[in-house]
Amino acid sequence: MVTKKGQESILTDAPGLSVLIMLLIIFVLLMFFAKSSSLHNSKLSGPYLESYNDITLLNYLRTQVEIDINNDNKLDVINVADLISLVSSDEKYKPKLIEVTKRILENTAPFDRSGWNLQIEKDDGSKLIEFNTKPLSWNYYSSNISIPVRENKIVSVKLDLQML
């Protein structure tokens, strides 16, 4: 027969140990969800990344491109926003805009690896161009900017960038 002292220890410590293990599991789960939750609610990371995306989009629009506008074998230098203005009135410049957009954004780290989508839309809702390079997951940021085009019109440029 086992001593009374030993039997008492097994019977009383086992439930206590179980409760402690359960407590640890609950604690680990709480820590995990709390961490995810704080990432969603973080006021610090969001605005910085949004502004970073805005600047990426502005830099794209300001990028100088060379294009022979009048087919006179002379290259004219305009920015991407001007090229969008040309495309809004004449579709023949569209292939150049597609080529330039791919070249710029596919070489912008880290989006060359993580992915980006771009939409350029006229004020009547019709799309000038649309790129969907990759399906984006939840942690992407969207930037939207309005730019004027000739003849008193406006287009909206929306860039979604996937964060790594």
Place this chain on the structure above:
Amino acid sequence: MINYNLIKSKKGIFSVIYVSLIALLITYTTYLFFFSEKSSSYIKVGETSSDVYRAYGISEKFLFFIDQSVKYASFDVIDNVRLDTDCGFKENHALLLLGEQTCFLDDKKLTSYLNNSFNTYISQYLGLYNDLDLKNIVFDTKFEGDYIIGRSDTIIDIKVNNVSQQIKPSFTVKMDFDLKKGILESTQEVKRLYTLCQGDKNCWEINKKVDTIVEYKGKFFIITIDKNIKYGLKNKKLKLDFGLDFETNPLFR
């Protein structure tokens, strides 16, 4: 088989209850710590600087919109040059002569015309911007050499939470040519030919330069001057035209 006598031991029961109560207490306080609504749920450090950063982002967007609008408004000014001379218009041509009255432009008058014309066109573009109210911005515009320089006293206030950024919009755009000089030179050339030839068509034909075309419609002369300047996104040629109306001019021959 369980020995119930042992379970009844006061010491053992006390231990299980004690551990359970502590576990419940820690779980409850941990839950409260992570999920209750309180200011410490958010990271406050750097919030002001991130607001400044956002305000900067908003201002950069609208300043870019203004830069592009300025460019297109300047193209519109040139596309629709309707020089406001005191002699008025005939067949849509600005008259530099009406009978015996001459209306050649000087620097001051041309500057005023260009400033008004530019503000008319740029306000149409700025009125399209949705995120901020830009339509009431009035620029004091100067055409200096190849540059168009604009300053405004209108204050654009950008507020992001507790951060406020105030901007007086301004711009400097390079045109690759001096528009004001081009127009003044053209009117001076018309003045030279008028002073020399009055209404003598032969004299006009002999003395006009190669970049000048004169169309004679009876006592109405239409003078077109090709400045050999290209402008706009599609590199249009800048051609300036003026009218001379000799209808009531006794010197016309």
